[in-house]
Amino acid sequence: MSENLENTATIEASSNQVITGSLVVEHLLEVIIVDFLTKWNLDECEITLYPQYEECKNVIYFIQKKDKEYVLRFTFRKDRTIQQLQAEAHFIDYLRVNKVPVAYPIKSKNGTFVETLKMDDLIVYGMLFSKAKGFSMPEKNYQYRKGVPIDEYYHNFGKTIGLIHKLTGHYSPQNRMTMRHELLKSVETELLPKYLPKNQDNIENKFNKLINETKRLPRDAKCFGLIHADFHDGNFLVNNDNGNLILFDFDDSAYCWFMYELANAWTRGMKFAQYETTIERRKAKMDEWFEKIMGGYSTEHTLSNYWLTKLELFIKVVEMEYLINIFQHLEANNGSLETNEELNYRITCIENDIPYFGFFDNIYNPDNPFCLPIAE
Secondary structure, rough: OEEEEEOOOEEEOOOEEEOOOOHHHHHHHHHHHHHHHOOOOOOOEEEEEEEHHHHHHOEEEEEEEEEEEEEEEEOOOOOOOOHHHHHHHHHHHHHOOOOOOOOOOOOOOOOOOEEEEEEOOOEEEEEEOOOOEOOOOOOOOOOOOOOOOHHHHHHHHHHHHHHHHHHOOOOOOOOOOOOOOOOHHHHHHHHHHHHOOOHHHHHHHHHHHHHHHHHHOOOOOEEEEOOOOOEEEEEEOOOOOOOOOOOOOOOOOEEEEEHHHHHHHHHHHHHHHOOOHHHHHHHHHHHHHHHHHHHHOOOOOOOOOHHHHHHHHHHHHHHHHHHHHHOOOOHHHOOOOOOHHHHHHHHHHHHOHHHHHHHOOOOOOOOOOOOOOOOO
């Protein structure tokens, strides 16, 4: 086994210890790596620590054994039980069987998708996945396949979401004990109480009102089910031969309304319009983006016009999550709440009921996107 370890990791363990630096190299390589690789018969291979792992909530290694490539993922998270991980693997495997291009889980020699390693009071879960083949749109600066209009990318973006939504309507989990969580219930009962500061009463009231509004919405297999819940261009590669998206990172997969995922897709188009200098141009670009997304989506799944009228509502839900994620990130990195311009922008938009992330309002500044300077 050879290794390429130019980076070190910081992992919050279940004992609330923090393992850092050279201790991670010693612990992960000498104990965890060897243990898990043996369980997948990968004891003679090359391993490379995923270079952007600090942005992840897991530890990721690329594995190569002869001409085959894999991804090994370690999970230390307290909010991920073995049942949750088994449910994730079961859903991805269901998608694979139904011809969705995914980086799929691989069973160990013990016949399980999830292996466990216990070290004192630390529990580590390991999973092995196939490695997606293709190119990353962000890494290519959004230069698409040579000679192919980028409209194909927009179409396939929506088509892939639609295919998953169509299939999840027929999906049955292994059993009720191994089911993924409900996304908005988790936000309401876990994330909001934990990360929203106590002095944000106005924001809390708006969030609770928003969540209560979603609770009154209908639920059936055509509009609600298990979704990826983190669908964006950092979680798929593009097949250079046919333009298909190869999807991975189902770590946040959860039950929710399909419009949540489409609202999230809407927000992903803002990067293509964020430097437009007028509201009219930004609106035109966003309309074009979402029309093409829905064009691809509708080739696989159909939502009634009722749900499309709920786009603004679910964009607010996505905005709520964005804000909680900022609070979570600042807490983890000891950041300042008082001087963060992005946080100030998000709070101002929510407190003043400015829809669509403020993207179509005069509060938005294309020279400083999604930021609002703090008044002296």
